[in-house]
Amino acid sequence: MKTRIETDSLGSKKIPADRYYGIQTQRAVENFSITDIPLSIDPEMVMALAMVKKACALTNRELGVLADDKCLAIVGACEEIIAGQWHNEFVVDVIQGGAGTSANMNANEVIANRALEIMGHNKGEYQFLHPNNDVNCSQSTNDVYPTALRLALYHKAQDLLLAINFLKEGFQEKAFEFKNVNKIGRTQMQDAVPMTLGMEFGAFATAIGEDVIQLQQTINLLLDINLGATAIGTGINTPKGYCNKAIVNLQIVSGAPVRLAENLVEATWDTGDFVQLSGALKRYATKISKICNDLRLLSSGPLCGLGEINLPKMQPGSSIMPGKVNPVIPEVVNQIAYDVIGKDVTVSIASEGGQLQLNAFEPVIANCLFLSLAMLTRGSRILKTKCISGITANVDKCESFLNSSVGVVTALNPILGYEITSALAQQAVLEGKSIKTLLVEKALLPVEDIDRLFQTAMG
Structure with missing residues (x-):
């Protein structure tokens, strides 16, 4: 060679x-x-x-x-x-x-x-x-590297914003598709009150839509850069007028609306915007992981679990159990979320670990943020295309659970009072009868009022 x-x-x-x-x-x-x-x-x-x-x-x-x-x-x-x-x-x-x-x-x-x-x-x-x-x-690593890092993260975060909106649209589409599928809502893994499957998916859409706003606000902080600060923020070895001209040229070259930080000494060591970006990514990761937990629960079974929805079948789920299919897409997104949450800890420690006029640990911060952005972007798109878009509802199962649940008694509280509805709930569980059947048997309400109340309970 x-x-x-x-x-x-x-x-x-x-x-x-x-x-x-x-x-x-x-x-x-x-x-x-x-x-x-x-x-x-x-x-x-x-x-x-x-x-x-x-x-x-x-x-x-x-x-x-x-x-x-x-x-x-x-x-x-x-x-x-x-x-x-x-x-x-x-x-x-x-x-x-x-x-x-x-x-x-x-x-x-x-x-x-x-x-x-x-x-x-x-x-x-x-x-x-x-x-x-x-x-x-006219440069130092201490202004070049953090400036490039912020610029790169700003551009890379745009892909995640698009991916979150893409996933949000998927949940919105299902919310509309399932708007008339009645079911029972659950709190603390117990029957609660009636709702629709559309409401459930609509809530998923709203939850991650909030993260679009949070992420947009956070990445705007990355536009404050220290180019021209050189070694520690004093601008040593730069000609007069360098900072402002460099900022204008970088705006033109990058297409990003970067701006000179207010205090270049502070900007040379402060990594607070990285911590905030990492926190925003952790927030989003936590939410989609919770949603994936719900998807796995709602699709559990298919015969011996909740089975209210069907996830697309992506691959055989077992090397020993014929016909078994696992919720592999939500599972992989769960794991992405766990990794992102762990990387947030690394970013926090690395940010806190800086001393005096420079943080020497920006490389590990950069690696964590780039990986988290990439995984969340890909994971969001995969979740939409390979899972959400193909979900179907088991309408009969949803209706069956609703009709057999005692949770609907809550809608009767304003009319019958807590004591009577509580007794109805206990009797329904003891005798295995539906609330509607007991209402009719006891002639507590006209049949047409019962149907109207149950429909109102759906919101």
Whole structure:
């Protein structure tokens, strides 16, 4: 294998001649063999890093600290990365020490070596264009990495918003389809009062619709960035007027309405928006897990459980029990939720663990948030397409449970009073008779009033 020699402050290393990354990336690969998951697993992060580098190069040229030819070459390399090229060169582990320095240097080196080629030079000929001096000009990992992370999360969260709305529509469709399916509602796993299956599914739709609003409000916080803060928020090594120009250029490059944080020292160490995003994801995960629990209960059986609904049959459910089919889609969404909830704990601890003017643990925060966003997005879509859309109602089972339940007596309280209705409920359980049958036998109400009251109880 052909190699080239690169040198940094710690010495020299051989780098594969055909690779665009350089010596600092190589050191990171050797130091952080943790997850075997490279930075390229999150294309949004790779593209966001390139967007930041492009915006900074344009700003540096405008302010006279970067030559035109270098700027054009850097911008060209960044545009290729933004378009999806060279992502396989982003090889550092997603979990890394150094507060993201390895990720930033991976970007600097790939962009520098590709820019060198654009200029007509060879990889590694940094005397013509340097990863630190030119690509990283007026920057620090401490403003580049968190800015790129917030930008990437902002863009990735848009997919989850679409997926939640997609799932919400699925529940709304079923709410309409099941609007006339009468059933018994349950509290604490006991019979409660009458409702319709449509109401149940309508409540599912409303519950996750609330999370769309919460998530939209939360991701808006990600737009406050610290680009130009450099090392600790003081803006050291930046030319006059750099911050505001860099923000405008990043708005144009990324298409996101980013804005300069109010206090750059605070913004360089504060990860509160990441904690809030993680909390919003946990909230949504908790809700859809609860809904999936309900779906599994409502479809249990099919003969010896509730069996009020039928889930689509996706695959055989047992290697030993013929004909058994399991609720595998709700089960997998449950597991996604458990993982997201666990990652929220990691994000909280990593955020709290930062010291003084920087949080060194943003890489693990980033990994947790990217994974949670990806799993919830895919899980929501799978839940809609492979489960919700194919659910059918067992109308007769729902009606049977309703007619045999004592829960309907609640609707009689205003007319007969609590004492009488309580006695009716006890007698119905003891004798195995329906409430309606007992009302008729005891002539407590005219038949037409009984039917009207039961219908009113459905809401």
